Amino acid sequence: MVNLDLRENTFVDKNSDVRLLSSEEDQSFARRHIGPNPQAIAEMLKIIGFSSLEHLIDKTIPADIRLNHQLNLPPAQSEAVALAGLKEIASKNQVFRSFIGQGYYNCYTPAVIQRNILENPGWYTAYTPYQAEIAQGRLEALLNFQTMIIELTGLEIANASLLDEGTAAAEAMSMSYGLSKSKANAFFVSQTCHPQTIAVLKTRANPLGIEIIVGDHEKFDFDKPIFGAIVQYPASDGSIYDYREFIKRAHEVKALVTVAADPLSLTLLTPPGELGADIAVGSTQRFGVPLGYGGPHAAYLATKAAYQRSIPGRIVGVSRDAKGKKALRLALQTREQHIRRDKATSNICTAQVLLAVMASMYAVYHGPEGIKAIAQRVHKLTVMLASGLKLLGYELASDSFFDTLTVHTPNAHEIISSAEARQINLRYVTENKLGISLDETTTTAHLEELLLIFAQGAELPFDLREIDAIAHSKFSPVLKRTTTYLTDPVFNSYHSETELLRYLHRLETRDLSLTTSIIPLGSCTMKLNATAEMIPVTWAEFGQIHPFAPRSQTRGYNILFEQLESWLAEITGFAAVSLQPNAGSQGEYAGLQVIRQYHLSRGEHQRQVCLIPESAHGTNPASAVMCGMKVIPIKCDRQGNIDVIDLEQKAAQYSRELAALMVTYPSTHGVFEEEIKTICETIHNHGGQVYLDGANMNAQVGLCRPGDFGADVCHLNLHKTFCIPHGGGGPGVGPICVASHLARFLPDPLLTHDSTNSESIGAIAAAPWGSASILTISWMYIAMMGSAGLTQATKVAILNANYMAHRLLDYYPILFTGKSGLVAHECIIDLRQLKKSADIEVNDIAKRLMDYGFHAPTVSWPVAGTVMIEPTESESKEELDRFCDAMISIRQEIAAIESGQVDPENNLLKNAPHTAESLLTSVWDHPYSREDAAYPAPWTKEYKYWPFVSRIDNAYGDRNLVCSCQGMEAYSD
Template sequence: MIDARSHSFADRHVGPDSAELARILDVVGVASLDELATRAVPASILDAAPGGVAAGLDTLDSPLTEHEALIALSALAARNTVAVSMVGLGYYDTLTPPVLVRNILENPAWYTAYTPYQPEISQGRLEALLNFQTMVGDLTGMEIANSSMLDEGTAAAEAMTLLRRASRSKSPRFVLDTDLFPQTRAVVITRAEPLGIEIVEADLTQGLPDGEFFGVLAQLPGASGRVVDHTSMIAEAHERGALVAVGADLLALTLLTPPGEQGADACFGTTQRFGVPMGFGGPHAGYLAVHTKHARQLPGRLVGISVDVDGDKAYRLALQTREQHIRREKATSNICTAQVLLAIVAAMYASYHGAEGLKAIAQRVHRHAEFIAAGLQAAGVEVVHGEFFDTVLARVPGRAVEVVENAQAWGINLRLVDSDHVGIACDEATTVEHTASVLAAFGLTAGTVVDVAPAPFGNRTSGYLEHESFTKYRTETAMLRYLRSLSDKDIALDRSMIPLGSCTMKLNATAEMEPITWPGFSKLHPFAPASDTPGMLQVIEDLQDWLVAITGYDAVSLQPNAGSQGEYAGLLAIRNYHLSRGDSHRDTCLIPSSAHGTNAASAVMAGMRVEVVACRENGDVDLDDLRAKIADHAERLAAIMITYPSTHGVYEHEIGEICAAVHDAGGQVYVDGANLNALVGLARPGRFGGDVSHLNLHKTFCIPHGGGGPGVGPIGVRSHLAPFLPGHPMAPELGEAGPVSAAPYGSASILPITWTYIKMMGAQGLRRASLTAIASANYIARRLDEHFPVLYTGENGMVAHECILDLRPLTKETGVTVDDVAKRLADYGFHAPTMSFPVAGTLMVEPTESENLDEIDEFCEAMIAIRREIDRVGAGEWPVDDNPLRGAPHTAECLVSEWKHPYSREVAVYPRGKARPKVWPAVRRIDGAHGDRNLVCSCPPIEAYSD
């Protein structure tokens, strides 16, 4: 009988087996992983306990098997009470069609995909995101929507700064409606303060406040449930030189006149109730939409339509120079990601239901609310607002707590507004039985409940969702085939290694993914009573404790729902720490020239001035320039942001000196945790000089990328910064600091992924993963260095977990570019490495620990074969403008057209024979400039197909 424990989870997660690892280590030139650790990682930071792992990790429990971990996690889920949620405030229960659960949320073809920077092999998810943009634009009455934001609160904050850029007003004042969701209000206030924006709050039903202001933020419906037509308010704001953004519920907009038709300049909100579970707060796809004249002000990502070299329609990320990592300190936002997986679910929910189905759901939701309101009024209970969509506000003087407790006894959570008011929100999952129980909680007997004839509601006259993407896929068969056709156009981790440097595209194990759709986690409202969520809170507490142990920090916040938000939260903590000490003059942030551009953008958003520190030729921070910059800005120095291992993929041996120099000048050290997967189990940033770090759970700790989101970017801090971790108005236990995300614990429903990963790996497994990733990167560096020189190495000739291949000399000699190599890799069946970051004209390669040696060797052989093709171009055998690299990628369709190339069809599509399963790109190389000149970012109107 086979022992079920013969393979630990670490054996399943880590790709190379013992024989493969021995071959890897032999090429690298070390005898063991332990020797690799001493050769690659500076002795000054190597932090080992007697067991070999970094001190602190020995507190982790012994690893569990997959089944043991799932049993333990299911016990935690069972401790949660899945009540009927009628709290509202932007979070609603929804009925996700099973075809979307199984074929998107639970399908690795969708959840393991990377950001579509290589559009030719990302056409499926790009089309799905174009559908999302079309859906949002149609429902809001706007022409342009981006391909999702992190959540509603941060979308509102981005709307505020967009209005500031677009407005001609010089006033720093910004008006918030008093009927905003409380979490939205709090996130906007957090964002406004460092930017010098003065917040003014006003009841917009009573008119706009006196004085000048550059913009207004309103909600439709409001937090109280009230529905207000904002047409006259918007007109008055425009007359006074201000712009207006409206937070709009998309389901309500199937019935109500959309803000775009009321004159609003921008719309923001969430698509959560379109099939995305509440999940204790996330992840959910927020949205931001504008009229065409403000299209180039939109932050984040925007999918557009272009053409490929054959003139065929093709999708791509439009206006890519807007990406914030390129704009650096000139960035208008630090958002460089989206909530792609959740945006796709929302778009397909709309596609599956169509306009008629969504309208029917909205009408049913409203009828339930109407029934509750009529019942309350019949019993003499005051209903505060006569115009509402899904939320009823009841006034019960002195009885609100009693009513809410009565409802809890019936298994229903209502919103306790204050001692006199109760909010009741209906949603897609509300039933007649639920409405009867709500009325009973108010003390109404069956005899006092009256039957209510449906009254006409809504005034929308414009059409929406008329494109065939929203009319064609009504049956499960049709939707199933549509989803499959889209995923077939993409390369994700289920088909190939994705060797992206700085992005850590490693195994997202099925056992880790399974719990995210369990009702015990997915159906929790983020503002549910703590008595309902002890299991979820235990997952959060466990993760905080484990991340403290792993990083060496003293406290962790899990609220930031992306790496960019983690950066921002960490810098805010530093800023507020200095302010608390009276050091308001400390506003300068030092950032090495090699840093990821979001570092600079985050610093600017946190109210800091950026000073760039030079790097040496070997990629390390130039200590002389650092000391000079510190001397120049000593009194104003707030912080340094440094990525470790460096963005160049090496362990800088002078990290201790860098940290000490900044501390001696009174500054704080922010260690960007983007590359933490090269430290886990080996060294702890909180012990070698860091004061704060953000951690990418979607990279180091196995939360999948999902095509560009979701992510989680928690921050770890030393004890002196702990009081400045993000708080939340609905979670007083988190403290008084402002929130950076809409939900108290960010994207909580995907935290079980990381919980399960750490639980199954244990301390030794985590260390093994880090060292195997380092070994595999050094193996690739050794194998490819003679063909593509490795640009940077550390003191011992070692790289960290990634290496940079320098193509610039080849480009100069042959004309073959880094783009040509990236596109040609698609013909070989591989996703390209990271292009031209952090150095233009290079490829950054990261194999991770989860790829076995066969796959790594396949990639190396593909790169070596491509080098031979480059040599043939250089020798004049193929012309620079017509060769397999410049013609890549090659589609099946191009083979059956007239062939005029100087290379064969076989060379084009089977460059190494048929040894590897063929992945056919959906389109040929895309003309990005054409797409930017002819910006189209939504599905063409149906009339466009009449030709």
């Protein structure tokens, strides 16, 4: 029975699930989060043949790994209590005005963007646009982002965002390494790059054997062979350099040059492409995205069109649909990255889509003139500040700058202390240098306060109006931008709030999100992202703090981190946690780096082999290669489990070289493997470590723990199991949990890479705690669910999956099940036989589901010709039935083809999805009715989600790659 302990306001499972909840219990958050009510749970259990949830779980999960006690977590709290508690924690943060800079700036998030994108579930609950026909809104916003980056940087192609500037720089380094015709293994890094970028580059270079040369770009003589270089523009200290000669000399030795550029400055400065750069990277944070103590923010990477097949991440491309209408989709390059495995050039999977959308809309809202005006104002204020500092007797490091000044002073600490007394943060550089960076929120009153700080108690001997009159540009005229940017109508049409609001809503309606229906994607865990979890993200106490603010000002964040780390450690059974990795791919990479560092610390340099099952995520082998490991595939048996015999043989064969096994649990095939403890023991017996991919942790919380059954490292996708929303393909957070013997190797929150004082692997992300501001979401989820609530959620996730598998079994084969004929939290439906019987492909079913108002499950992965369904615990029995009814109805439509009643080419599935436009034509040349096309189920007559375009021709788009707004008119016919 599901009872409520009122002292803890949580659930206690008593093996029977039929009693209705009392009014007190109904206030529990877990009841709001978990979709099926007790009556529905009882009905589903009866249908699949179980007397209780506990009975189902006993048959699903191997007994030898079951957790035999409740998780030691704080009592569950109501939404109101949890919000009040987190507000109390937030109050311990001090929100000082930041002039630290270093790639992070205060900015204004236009209220229309904050409310209608950042706080709007229509935008933040959508999934990665792999089903492009029902993701045209996000894809257009991302195309705007790419266009913005292409035109600001002066390069030819850009991706649809990366994680942060540091990792974007590292991706550029790896890209240069693969593209350069130089045989060198050294990469030059200008000493004027941001320190956090240098730290991330060192971490990424180390396992690949790349030598990082940090030096003065003006003195580097190129006698040392290099394959690439990176410079900062403007430099971290604020100086603006003309890099043309440096780039020319680098090209002479066949090296590629990356310019890390601030996009706001590029409205005034010559773009990197015109300087000769091969690649440009940077952050779009200051385009309306809150500081958030370091993230999430959308980074960018732009390059030459010749390198389009090597660019990491996602590219949105223009194609056309079946009716010839312009349609957007992810380009071929994106799809290739997911199937290259150990040949992939990057392990990047998620992107910062939601933040890239915000940044692109910031540009749409302000337009080219508005953004230029912001840049001019920031620069003018900086010139005024520089003039005032000189009048006070201070020397500046450079007379060429945009928004940042480095000031020479004999008493840097004293001035910084004086600033902190006024709740102002300056950047400490050295004992006799400090930095000041201005931004769009800076006012003349702030200038006056800064100058008074430097006057050290004296009155200012001048009036700011006098300085204003003589303020002029402070960079060389040869670097002044002369080319246009943001010329497309989209950047010149929506400058009033009314117009932007309508544009945002128009795009939102072209996307299917969780506000519309279930998104049953296997391995992606599209569960409820509760409103109460989302509210703290936009609190100033979390959102308006610079990532390098003094720790004394971030006590609230410190408490949040400590509590969340301890909760995640308890949930996984590990000893220590790092929150720094800001995506699942980065968690994979960090976990393997920790294992690598462990072996090196023991003098076992030869351990470089990583065993990976053939069913693994494509990012797994890519991450291993990035860590300098050799990938050896492990076979799977007919039930989808790891072939233990093959594993034992490979482990023995590579015993001396074995570094790690990467295993997903439950398996990628949606089954709890019975031999998981034996698998872990086998690896340990040969001196290796076990890395567990936590993508399927949704099926383990409260029932079993990776740290208990043999794993050494586990990364978690907080954007899956722990309720951070997918945001249309990002943000994500991928912390790693490790056993005690690996704790000392975790990523360094100080962002250093000094082997003399630490065994840490160094910096994984550009910010000390990665995407810190959205950790509040997972904190709220765990705080409101409590131990029993989390455990109940896991049980219901497993119940929902088995209920759907049971309902669909008579119509579609279930590809893999455990020994008891059960699945875990997801199941794979085998559609391959339909190709033979009716010439129906899995893609046809995916598109027809759109007519029923659903997003398709995961298509053709991990097995081609199948779909993987994961309902999560958040979906009600009614919604599960609705989806199952749609799948059954589609099977009946296929049966009509099989029997010859319906044309095998001109039918409901081959022509799906059906748009409103296609149905309203005067000519209807299909042998089925418009009603059957548009309203195939009763619920579609009550509410109809209309795909915006017909089926997209991906091949056409790949042959004619267009990835910016310009040129789209060519597809209007």
